[in-house]
Amino acid sequence: MFNYVEKLKEFIRFPSVSTDPAFKEGMAGSQRFVSELLGSLGFKVEVVKTDVHPIVLASRDGDPSWPHVIIYGHYDVQPADPLALWKTPPFEPTIIGNRIYGRGAADNKGPLMTNIAAVAQLLEENPKIPLRITFLVEGEEEMGSPSFPKFLSAYADRLRKADFVYLSDTALPNEQQVVVTCGLRGLALFDLVVTGAKGDLHSGLHGGVLRNPIQALAEICSTLHTPEGAVNVPGFYDGVLDVEPWERAELAKLAGDGKAYMDFLGIDAFYTTPGFSPFEAIRFQPTLEFNGIGGGYQGEGTKTVIPSKAFVKISCRLVPNQEPDRIKGLVRDAIRARAPKGVKIEFVDQHKGDPYVVVPPGRPNTPKGQSPVLARAFRATDSAVTAIWGRPPLYLREGGSVPIIADIKKVTGLDSVMLGLFLPEDNLHAPNESFNLDVMRKGVETARRILSGITAS
Amino acid sequence: MFNYVEKLKEFIRFPSVSTDPAFKEGMAGSQRFVSELLGSLGFKVEVVKTDVHPIVLASRDGDPSWPHVIIYGHYDVQPADPLALWKTPPFEPTIIGNRIYGRGAADNKGPLMTNIAAVAQLLEENPKIPLRITFLVEGEEEMGSPSFPKFLSAYADRLRKADFVYLSDTALPNEQQVVVTCGLRGLALFDLVVTGAKGDLHSGLHGGVLRNPIQALAEICSTLHTPEGAVNVPGFYDGVLDVEPWERAELAKLAGDGKAYMDFLGIDAFYTTPGFSPFEAIRFQPTLEFNGIGGGYQGEGTKTVIPSKAFVKISCRLVPNQEPDRIKGLVRDAIRARAPKGVKIEFVDQHKGDPYVVVPPGRPNTPKGQSPVLARAFRATDSAVTAIWGRPPLYLREGGSVPIIADIKKVTGLDSVMLGLFLPEDNLHAPNESFNLDVMRKGVETARRILSGITAS
Numbered sequence: 001m002f003n004y005v006e007k008l009k010e011f012i013r014f015p016s017v018s019t020d021p022a023f024k025e026g027m028a029g030s031q032r033f034v035s036e037l038l039g040s041l042g043f044k045v046e047v048v049k050t051d052v053h054p055i056v057l058a059s060r061d062g063d064p065s066w067p068h069v070i071i072y073g074h075y076d077v078q079p080a081d082p083l084a085l086w087k088t089p090p091f092e093p094t095i096i097g098n099r100i101y102g103r104g105a106a107d108n109k110g111p112l113m114t115n116i117a118a119v120a121q122l123l124e125e126n127p128k129i130p131l132r133i134t135f136l137v138e139g140e141e142e143m144g145s146p147s148f149p150k151f152l153s154a155y156a157d158r159l160r161k162a163d164f165v166y167l168s169d170t171a172l173p174n175e176q177q178v179v180v181t182c183g184l185r186g187l188a189l190f191d192l193v194v195t196g197a198k199g200d201l202h203s204g205l206h207g208g209v210l211r212n213p214i215q216a217l218a219e220i221c222s223t224l225h226t227p228e229g230a231v232n233v234p235g236f237y238d239g240v241l242d243v244e245p246w247e248r249a250e251l252a253k254l255a256g257d258g259k260a261y262m263d264f265l266g267i268d269a270f271y272t273t274p275g276f277s278p279f280e281a282i283r284f285q286p287t288l289e290f291n292g293i294g295g296g297y298q299g300e301g302t303k304t305v306i307p308s309k310a311f312v313k314i315s316c317r318l319v320p321n322q323e324p325d326r327i328k329g330l331v332r333d334a335i336r337a338r339a340p341k342g343v344k345i346e347f348v349d350q351h352k353g354d355p356y357v358v359v360p361p362g363r364p365n366t367p368k369g370q371s372p373v374l375a376r377a378f379r380a381t382d383s384a385v386t387a388i389w390g391r392p393p394l395y396l397r398e399g400g401s402v403p404i405i406a407d408i409k410k411v412t413g414l415d416s417v418m419l420g421l422f423l424p425e426d427n428l429h430a431p432n433e434s435f436n437l438d439v440m441r442k443g444v445e446t447a448r449r450i451l452s453g454i455t456a457s
Numbered sequence: 458m459f460n461y462v463e464k465l466k467e468f469i470r471f472p473s474v475s476t477d478p479a480f481k482e483g484m485a486g487s488q489r490f491v492s493e494l495l496g497s498l499g500f501k502v503e504v505v506k507t508d509v510h511p512i513v514l515a516s517r518d519g520d521p522s523w524p525h526v527i528i529y530g531h532y533d534v535q536p537a538d539p540l541a542l543w544k545t546p547p548f549e550p551t552i553i554g555n556r557i558y559g560r561g562a563a564d565n566k567g568p569l570m571t572n573i574a575a576v577a578q579l580l581e582e583n584p585k586i587p588l589r590i591t592f593l594v595e596g597e598e599e600m601g602s603p604s605f606p607k608f609l610s611a612y613a614d615r616l617r618k619a620d621f622v623y624l625s626d627t628a629l630p631n632e633q634q635v636v637v638t639c640g641l642r643g644l645a646l647f648d649l650v651v652t653g654a655k656g657d658l659h660s661g662l663h664g665g666v667l668r669n670p671i672q673a674l675a676e677i678c679s680t681l682h683t684p685e686g687a688v689n690v691p692g693f694y695d696g697v698l699d700v701e702p703w704e705r706a707e708l709a710k711l712a713g714d715g716k717a718y719m720d721f722l723g724i725d726a727f728y729t730t731p732g733f734s735p736f737e738a739i740r741f742q743p744t745l746e747f748n749g750i751g752g753g754y755q756g757e758g759t760k761t762v763i764p765s766k767a768f769v770k771i772s773c774r775l776v777p778n779q780e781p782d783r784i785k786g787l788v789r790d791a792i793r794a795r796a797p798k799g800v801k802i803e804f805v806d807q808h809k810g811d812p813y814v815v816v817p818p819g820r821p822n823t824p825k826g827q828s829p830v831l832a833r834a835f836r837a838t839d840s841a842v843t844a845i846w847g848r849p850p851l852y853l854r855e856g857g858s859v860p861i862i863a864d865i866k867k868v869t870g871l872d873s874v875m876l877g878l879f880l881p882e883d884n885l886h887a888p889n890e891s892f893n894l895d896v897m898r899k900g901v902e903t904a905r906r907i908l909s910g911i912t913a914s
Contacts, residue, residue: 206722219678222678268798281666292755301476303886317664
């Protein structure tokens with residue numbers, strides 16, 4: 001039988017950091033691994049060149065009377081730094097207890113392998129099973145999928161013929177409760193660079209004369225939230241999608257324990273948009289975060305310099321009806337208006353992604369014309385999860401972003417069924433990332449049932 | 458004749474970065490170079506071990522009826538980073554026009570070599586000249602001279618027998634006007650570290666729940682100055698030494714051009730303590746500066762992380778009557794009081810130094826019991842500068858810090874005569890540091906006249 005744990009180990013060994021050109025070989029290896037694996041399962045594999053990292057498109061025709069499912073995943077991972085904080089080497093998969101450690105174990109190599117394993121097992125059991133599946137595995141998710149829009153336009157006609165997208169690149173709140181993600185936050189990212197004097201200055205010879213760019217940067221950053229925790233940028237919340245009562249009720253079933261969450265994070269106070277619990281804020285509210293800051297001397301000891309420049313990396317998570325370019329414009333306008341005299345500011349644009357929402361069948365706000373196949377896919381998912389996990393999934397919007405889901409919807413009209421498989425303790429984007437192998441086993445079972453359970457009848 | 462330019466080149470070639478253990482060999486080489494050079498001039502050289510970098514003490518007995526001068530200098534330099542901004546290699550001295558480029562060229566290798574050259578030439582001309590000189594050359598100035606207090610206590614009885622200290626580790630405002638520095642700012646340095654969650658977090662999974670430590674750090678830093686430019690810490694200005702009318706008048710002779718200074722810095726607005734021109738603020742007012750800031754992802758592209766920690770390196774320049782430990786306490790108290798909820802703050806102590814002031818003879822505030830030898834030294838300096846540079850020096854307090862000058866005064870009672878030799882365009886503590894060789898030539902002439910001109914009669 002298809003040994004998905006061994007395959008996952010192989011997959012993790014490729015250091016496929018898409019944002020860093022130093023990992024070019026790891027990216028190429030990771031892509032070849034996926035292509036060869038899907039080829040070995042009988043899929044027709046195309047490696048679609050892009051400007052950065054290619055997209056793997058692997059299809060199986062199956063029975064035209066069956067729904068055609070696109071299974072999405074990504075073969076790239078986040079940078080592993082800070083390396084010093086890893087307890088095992090990030091690209092040497094290590095099993096400890098029921099967990100496999102390694103960069104990408106949970107985001108997204110483990111969950112993608114889960115879905116590949118489901119298909120592999122179904123094909124092993126019945127090589128003639130009429131599954132109609134297209135794997136779509138990209139290599140630029142962690143850089144914001146810059147090549148995806150171009151790919152989508154070029155392949156729109158083909159992709160549009162599918163019925164829906166299935167993926168596991170979202171979260172499971174705990175080992176007991178599966179969540180089907182019905183919304184994703186978008187992204188708007190850019191760097192702010194503040195320049196004071198034209199060169200670094202000696203703080204004795206020139207200190208007390210000019211505004212230090214670190215101070216100017218701090219002054220700007222300190223204005224971007226209210227003391228209560230909302231984003232303090234005019235227009236930022238305009239048109240933000242309301243939260244439906246059923247959404248709040250569904251989330252309430254998770255029975256989040258604030259104290260336990262605080263302990264998990266290691267903090268002693270929450271700081272959220274007023275009117276939202278921390279659990280609600282993550283899923284239903286937008287954010288403005290600082291992902292990195294730098295400037296001047298950062299080494300050991302001291303250097304009494306007034307730096308010429310300081311920068312901060314800003315990312316906004318967006319919710320439906322927040323258009324990324326509009327939000328970037330609003331934040332930049334606020335920064336320009338608040339920048340103190342005596343410094344220059346510049347913006348370095350980074351990537352962006354639209355937010356996304358899909359409403360499952362049978363809800364008060366389900367769109368009238370929802371595709372019957374999509375509705376069937378949701379129902380197959382519901383019964384598979386109930387059978388394997390012992391309770392039905394919750395239907396929730398999530399705080400994370402998979403920007404291409406909104407792009408796919410925009411270009412092809414296809415919605416996505418997102419079954420979450422990574423846990424909060426999996427340390428995504430952080431040191432000591434891991435994936436729970438019990439979750440993986442149940443995930444394989446669940447995906448098998450879903451894929452074999454959506455018939456066209 | 459003593460070829461001081463060649464000797465200075467040799468001196469600069471030693472990469473003597475005292476704060477970075479990676480430069481241990483460069484430090485040892487730099488120290489040996491100074492010891493051997495002074496030994497070759499007939500000085501009795503002692504290399505005094507300290508906990509970090511040794512102090513070179515080189516003495517010549519001379520005629521007991523002559524004043525005994527301690528000539529101070531330091532053989533260590535600032536770190537050279539950011540290396541990418543250097544146009545020539547920092548430790549490969551390069552002469553372009555009338556300037557010699559290299560880390561330490563102006564701070565302090567060039568000025569120290571100027572004074573060594575003066576002594577060498579006097580001895581060449583008259584080997585029996587009755588000069589009584591002790592060279593005191595340390596290797597920890599750029600780290601805040603941590604070993605100096607211990608050395609001072611141990612050698613206090615010996616040093617106390619000298620009459621005054623002579624040094625060139627201060628600034629010349631322009632090539633025409635020499636300044637004798639009558640005050641130095643002190644230093645109080647520490648790092649502030651802000652911790653939010655116990656580990657780095659995914660900004661999608663957890664964004665919108667907690668106060669980002671970069672934000673908290675920005676909030677704290679943004680409170681430490683008033684909008685007008687004063688340090689906003691209660692008690693910070695308590696007891697700050699008043700500025701005498703003659704000090705303002707003396708400074709006014711420099712006729713600083715605000716527009717030209719702005720252009721030099723590359724800024725379009727000053728930001729100073731209210732009530733002080735930028736030129737006055739540097740010399741007479743204390744500061745609080747941010748020398749470096751860091752936290753989260755600083756590489757290319759993006760990483761959507763909420764960092765666990767962020768830090769800032771803070772330095773205060775102090776003026777007379779500001780005690781460094783008291784100031785550190787006040788700033789830390791203000792930070793503690795202003796730190797927002799939900800984050801932890803820690804301080805990492807760095808070095809400190811007392812401010813210093815000496816009043817030349819014949820001023821309204823000259824101390825009644827000023828040593829006649831010190832008064833003579835000031836007068837010899839005045840006439841030497843007038844002869845060589847064509848106009849008398851100005852007597853001004855300076856913005857920079859040479860913390861050991863205050864320590865020497867405290868422990869031995871000796872005051873210092875500080876003749877500045879580096880120019881604003883020498884880029885101290887910054888990339889492309891250089892030293893003006895015309896200034897060096899005149900500096901050698903001036904020091905020769907001063908040292909041979911202070912007789913005991």
